[in-house]
Amino acid sequence: MILELDSISFAYPDGASLFEHVDLSLEAKEFLLIRGPSGTGKSTLLRLLCRLEEPTEGTLRFDGIPYADMPPAELRRHVAYVQQTPTLMDGTVRDNLRTPFTFKANKALVSPDDPTLQQYLNDYLLSGVSLDMEAKQLSVGQAQRVCLIRSQLLSPRILLMDEPTSALDPDSAAVVLETARRLRNEGMTILMISHSETTPDGVTGFLKIGGKTVERS
Amino acid sequence: MNTVIDIGPVQLVLCLVFVLAAGGASLAHNLGLGKDLAVGTVRTFAQLFLMGYVLKFVFKLNMAAPVLGVFLLMVAAATQIIHSRVKQRTVPFLLPTFLSMFISYSVISYLVVGVIVGAAPWWSPQYFIPLAGMIVGNSMTAIAVSLERLFSELKSKHAEVEMRLVLGATPEEASREIVADAVRAGMIPSINSLMGVGIVFLPGMMTGQILAGADPLVSIRYQIVVMLMLVAATAIGSVLVVGLVRRRCFGKAHQPLVR
Structure with a gap:
């Protein structure tokens, strides 16, 4: 199992509970669509998986290793998260694409050259x-x-995508979905939040969120 | 040199005319500042008289412990003022603020009084208390500005900080620019005052010494020492406090706690 959620609960600081004792196991190379009504915790689930949120109870494991035993930056190198609102920093497109390679956790990775980035x-x-x-x-x-x-570019093993096509025109959205399918074929695990009724090619299953739990289908 | 002209109780009461003038302005323009003005005036009288008697007592004792006690009390009071001014309660910052102020101000006060002024002993109350008091009073604002900037930037640039974290940055890497901005914001006023001193304004210490009959050339030398020590105290205090508090702005999973 690449990811395991063992009795995960999550509550906001004011005490309002979002998840209660969620158990879930994900195999590598899956392409899962996450669906559910607004406010049920789709984004929070992805944020828990990359440790931007911490569960109030339970254990998360990556490749059998409890999250608590992994340095957060190391985990995030393997479990990448693309935010719903695209966030770029000041500087050129090149600066933005190369900045992650300046971080200590990514120092071992080779920063891509210009032709690769342009491709x-x-x-x-x-x-x-x-x-x-x-x-x-x-x-x-x-x-x-x-x-x-x-x-x-960081070659993560899991890619978490929070509504990646919501701001895109149909052609660009198709490119993103096709890329997700290709990455999954190359061995990446993809979890994608989607409000679309249509199911993209290559999807291997669904995670339905609601009633403070997550169900596979 | 002239002897100091004492200000008697009658003159002090006369000064209340200034407060009445300010109160009148508040009434005329419906500013609603009357109560604050009254409380502020009473506190000014009470706090300064109290401090006057405490200093008189401490000067008379001429012992290190009471001098350091007064210093500790000033730092604690400044910490409390900063805590009430900076509206952020998710991240506890009282202890790191106290520690950074205490450490930086102790070092600077010792260097100024013991090494530069060369007072013997180094805790000599006549020198240590006013100089340390100026450090605490002046750089307190800088620390508050730095902390306010740190918290407000972490909030407004929350998405950017998270973006860096999810790309593998440590909290230090994710907040480096914010930390630099916060320290800079705290230091700018003391650097600006280096530009304007002696031209735009005459600082309080120099004015006080001249009023007390000191040679203006001696006063300016003290003032130069004071201005430079304030820049150092502000810089060291801001760097320490922002560095210590920044650590508390991220959880054990390196997740941002200020949102």
Whole structure:
């Protein structure tokens, strides 16, 4: 099992409970869509998986290792999270794509060269975006795809995507979904929140959230 | 040199005219500051008279322990004022604030009184208490500004901090720019005052010494020492407090606690 949730509960600081004793096991190379009504905890589930939130009870394991036994930066190198609102820092597109390689936890990874970065941009239908362009000038849809590339470059084993296509036009959304399918075929595990009724190709299952629990189907 | 002209009780009471003038302005413009003005005036009289008697007593004793006790009390009071001014309750910052102020101010006060001024003993109350008091009073604002900036930036740049964390940054890497901004914000006023001193304003210590009959050239030397020690105290205090409090802004999973 690549991910295990063992009796996970989560409550907000004011005491309001969101999850109660959730048990879940995820195999590697799955492509799961997360669905559920608003406010039931879809984003919180992803945030728990990358430790941006801590459960009030229970144990999470990555590859059998309890989260508490792994340095958080090391875990996040394997479990990448793409935020719902694309967030870029000041600087060029190149700066944004290379910044993660300046962090201590990623020092062992080789920072990609310009042709590689440009190829990624082209693959995501961003051939009009130059590496020298100021990242904050990108449209929301373009920024979303740059954020996806930035996470992908770290070669994580699990990719958590919070509504990655919500700000995209149909063509760009199709590219993102096709990339997710391809990454899963290459061995990555994908968990994606989606409000869309249609099921993208390559999806291997669903996580339905509601009633303070998570069910597989 | 002239002897000091004493201010008697009648003159002090006369000064209340200034407060009445301020109160009148508040009434005329419906500012609602009358109560604060009255409480502030009473506190000014009470606190300063109390401090005057305490200092007189401590000067008379001429022992290290009471001098350091007064210093400790000043730092504790400054910590409490900062705590009430900075509106952030998710992250406990009282103890780190006290510790950073105590450490930085002790070192600077000792260096100024014992080494630069060369007073013997180094805790000599006549020198240690006023100089340490100026350090505490002046850099207290800088520490409060630094902390306010730290918390407000962690809040407003929350998404950016999280983005760096999920890409593998440590809390230190994720908040490096915010920490630098917070320290800079605290230090700027003391650096600005280096530019304006002697031209735009005459500082309190220098004015006080001149009023007390000291040679203006001696006063300016003291003032130069004071200005430079304040820059150092502000810098060391801000760096220490922001560094210590920043650690508390992230949980054990390196997740941000200020949102």
